[in-house]
Amino acid sequence: MTAPRAVALALAISILGSLALVAIYVFGGSIQLQGIGLALALGGLGTAIVIWAVGLIEAPIEVEERHSFAAQEREASIAEGAADGEQISRRRFLSRLLAGAGAILTAALVLPAFSLGPQPGTDLFRTAWRRGMRLVDAGNQPLRPDDIVLDSVTTVFPEGFVGRPDTQTLLIKVRPSDLALPSGRDAWAPEGCIAYSKVCTHAGCPVGLYRAREHLLLCPCHQSTFDVLRGATPIFGPAARPLPQLPMEVDPEGYLVALGDFPEPIGPGFWDMTHIPADGG
Amino acid sequence: MLTWIDERLGLADWARAGLRKVFPDHWSFLLGEVALFCLVVLVLTGVFLTLFYVPDATTVTYSGPWLPLRGQTVSAAYDSVMRLSFEVRAGLVMRQIHHWAALVFVAAIVVHLLRIFFTGAFRRPREINWLIGIGLLLLALAMGITGYSLPDDLLSGTGLRVIYSVVIAIPFIGPYLAFLVFGGEFPTSEIISRLFVFHVMLLPALLIGGVLVHLAILVRQKHSQYAVPRATEHNVVGRAFWPSQAFKSTGLAILTAAVLALMGGLVQINPIWSYGPFDATTVSSPAQPDWYVGWLDGALRLFPPIEITALGVTIPSPFIPGVLLPGIAFGIMTLWPFLEAWVTGEHAEHQILDGPRQRPLRTAFGVAGLLVFVILTLAGGNDVVALIFGVPVEAMTNILRVAIVVVPLLGFGLTYRVCTEMRDARAGIGHPRMVRLRRTSAGGFEEDDPD
Incomplete structure (x- = not known):
């Protein structure tokens, strides 16, 4: 076999090895296959370069004088490799093949970076809130509307998920007559108790401040301000969306329970947030 | 002994030439050196900190000497920084010197960059070193942000949360990218150990490698110089490296370390024990990041509440203040040498530096950019600024929303005017010719002929 053919063959093996490596990563495969794939990809590339060096590069023997460091004059040794005109097109083909093999191998080697994290899936659309879950405070105590002081604010979670960041919810009690919620939500605020996601719809900070006299929730990070009486509509700052409201009712034992998850994704926005997955959980 | 080494390595001539190398003598050429010496202090203190820091999000119960936190659940990372601060002898001073050195490091880089910009030192043949410099600035910022977040305290955790929110805001790729970087939906237990790997391994390797290339190119190209007597485009006028410049630089290095030590010892920074450990359901107020991130936080605060959904894409x-704005800002900075050469049509080599007044347009652009930075930084602390001036934070935000448009424009116009006036005054353009008047015997005036 001629040297150019051997180089092309070795590069082809390398490309196949890299493609196999991609396939093994995407579809899953054993450690043995991963090792063999990588060895073929690298081995093919290395073999091709070695054959290239030995069989395709005509390098004349050169002599470079060795100088004692005492004398610093240095003569440049000049020698030029002769390029054969006939072989240029074949070399161009091999060079391109080499570049291609290198590029595919690089892509295959970058793939494991995808092991760093899961796919977002529905994580950004859902929280753990489900129909019938009781609202509990940070001490895991379920709450009755009567337990809640007027104009107070409590951070609540679904029972069994205390401290779970995306479920954090603010429970506020106001005079029912003051409320001016968007239509269809009147039943979500039994006895003046309303619950909004605590995660700011701007940059995700916990909306930690409540100005009870004005019924305003304030995010300390970027000063987004939400009107509690009117469905937590943003009235100042960079937040553009209201805090999602948790639908809830009072269960037969008198405790506050959720009617389901938040109707919209909570927290900071993302590009496909309006494509809410079909099953509402 | 030296002869013995030289016979084997042949470095004597090279070293002799190096020691004789001439450096132009001007205080503004030492700004980059301050950054370099901060980096040395950062490496030395950082190595000490690494010996005690635990990059682990596993929760433990705090049982150290800081009473307010006794019995609280904290992460192992936070616990190790608390131990470093209160129980490791000399631990707190190392931590504080490290943090102050980081702030001064970025500051020195920025001031160095401003000097390069306003004197036109980025022009041919120094475009490559300008690009490397911008890369080093970005690496320094990445070092700052990753390091700031390591203690896993409430303040830095809130900062990470904002970064996560900015990343998921990127159209099409945001959620995927954020999940790869953070290992899932914020907050994750992976992020601390990832930040650690970047902060102590990948980023420092790139940063130190980049600095070495930056310096090698500087030596190779020889330093630019101001138009001092005898200076031309074909020489370097200054003092030899040995002994004058070597002594000055060594002195500066030790004095930089001395100032950082004084700050580390006397000025409290990042008291994580008063912020408390990170908890995803609480937040501290006011919340301000380190100074070099303030402008981005300010942009997030000032940006109007606009969230567009078109064709199903939100x-x-x-996105605009958090991704697009810094992207454009760093894009313009990166391309500036090429943009300027393209606009002015000047492609010649420049070894003699400009005075800022000689280039009114460049200087005016620089001042406007600086004013944008200053106003956004103020906006990053708008709650604190509002408190100081006793105005509602809403009013403060609205004032700054106007200022971010008006002030840079005014600054641009004013700078341009002042620079052209100064330049023309020197060149004697645009000013009425000076004349001598002579009073005639009749009581009138006539021009005195100079000849």
């Missing part, structure tokens, strides 16, 4: 409100 552009979340943090």
